[in-house]
Amino acid sequence: AQKVTQAQTEISVVEKEDVTLDCVYETRDTTYYLFWYKQPPSGELVFLIRRNSFDEQNEISGRYSWNFQKSTSSFNFTITASQVVDSAVYFCALSGMEYGNKLVFGAGTILRVKS
């Protein structure tokens, strides 16, 4: 069965610190997609990134970077030089044929960035 585990329930950092959000997944599919979403206090989930299982290149977008490692079934998300506006709930999610291409979400990690 498909499963996404975000072991960190809540993380608190001080502004300008780097922070890594962990995501571990399970699937029997060989082709699958991994996602990260951000949910700020306004409530709307915002799409951040999608990776397919054949693309293990790490990706960087500004202060955000993602480390995809199939060997450890992990898709971790790092925020460099965190800012107060990064405070949000972050969800990792997985989709694949095993679950009809529907998203399976992790429980989410609450990130609090203090000034």
Added chain:
Amino acid sequence: DVKVTQSSRYLVKRTGEKVFLECVQDMDHENMFWYRQDPGLGLRLIYFSYDVKMKEKGDIPEGYSVSREKKERFSLILESASTNQTSMYLCASSLIREDNSPLHFGNGTRLTVT
């Protein structure tokens, strides 16, 4: 830019009431979804629809039903609200069924059943 609009931000209903949560998307997406979000549980899929008048059960459909009479509108119905249905409800849409495209979410409806 895709816009998914949920009709209410906050709702307070009494036990036993019939509750309608409305969701409209403006980008001609085929797929629409209703999720429920609870602390520590992430998002759980209630129902989804790949086309007008089509609906499929998600992981937790009990106590809920849905309606999709028009492509842009997907309604979630609580036939007889109960206190354990107090939660945040999120509607989402995506382009087509098979492409694993990202979901676009509404702002959510925080429902309290007393």
